Amino acid sequence: MSLRVHRRSGSLRLSVVVLAVLSAQAGAADLPLTTDILPSGVPLPVPAPRFELPPDDDGTRLFGSGWGARDWLARHGLRLTAFDVEEVWGLARGGLRRGASYDGITAAALTAQTGPLLGWPDGLFNISALQIRGRSFADDRLGALNAVSGYDAARSTRLFELWYEQGLFGNRLAIRAGTLDLDTEFLVSQNASFFLNASFGWPLSPSSDLYSGGPSWPYSAPAVRVKWNPLSPLVLMAAVGDDNPTGGPFSGGHGGDASGTRFSLDTGALFIAEAQYWLDLARHLSGSNAPALPGTWKLGALYDSATFPDQRYDAAGGLLAAPSSSGLPLQHRGNWLAYLVIDQMIWRERVGSDKTINLFVRAMAGAGGRNLFDREVQAGLTFDELLPGRPDDTFGIAWGVATYSRRARLHGDDLGRFAIPPGGSRLRPEHHLELTYQAAATRWLNVQPDLQYFWNVGGGTQTTPSGDRIRNAVVLGLNVTTTF
Structure with a gap:
């Protein structure tokens, strides 16, 4: 299957299953597109109430039919897919230190x-694995809170997902159980996922505020997901699972288990629910004869039952930054995050045209006292077929910001006040802007040059090796994705 399956509203991403149930299609349970194992740079179909899988096309893979092996597998209901992603990133200005870094994955x-x-009708089994390599450009050279790429992850060879799904009542109800990556379906924006910066996939807020960043790429955790399509334009989803995919302590961040086979149930349970509504904006604004402008609007929330450390106060109720503090933070039971996602085509050249302009907006808000970040917003535009004769190319511009919670900001002030001599700088929200262009070099090879600009790099929490404040940064990158 091609990376160019059904050129959609100019976006991409692994959350194909979100669209698959919009169809309540007959046949197998939600058959994920091959792009489900990649976090960015992969096109999705146009949102539609009756999504259909595009026909399989051997010309969209480097090895074609695999000398007939794929055809044999397909006759038996089997599908094997593989991708390779290679990225190079260079720091042109600002940041920690200039230079280039490499990262890549094979999935x-x-x-x-x-x-x-x-x-046995309407059942689907899925297993996937990742081999992640390279160095972290964000840690080594940039010093930013938001990684420049979704592939900026800990080096490992790991199991990704392993699940079984059963469709019921003509697939209007689908139940999936196993080890799941919840950001394949929840909190995802199709258009945002076209961009390479990691925050446009699984955002900075849950990545920083949940144990190990939550069950998001490249991590998965034991979970059960239920999806219901009661009406053609409406999808309701809910999932419950382990909240800590690596099994480490909260302060362990994204470390811990590197194999994807350690399943811990020690910290808490994560509950997440989302309602999705499909609409044709043109039909609402201009009547049935206008060119279709499809979109999906999503409203959701998550709750984690584990305990979370306070951002300012210690277990005795004093300031964590005070010299007399034990350093043990006050613990809070439970954590929550609510979100809104809008993916909307806003312009189409004519009826049936794939030359489109598409908008996304994603906003999040969470509990303040126990979260480092409690507000986050991203927005952007994608443009399909911007250049004549390039029907599979997409251009995009997007911006994002996450703000520190009030207690986190006050804790930063406390650290400066108790320092000897007093000093320090206030925590500031880090902004990032991305310009990117994805070109189809062949039907199985995408090339995506990328430019990102960061200001307030690191949010005021880091300095350069010489002790200076990190300057605003300019990053240049190149992503090359091959479908085998």
């Missing part, structure tokens, strides 16, 4: 439909 997934394989 593979096997799906098995139980209908052709076992005669």
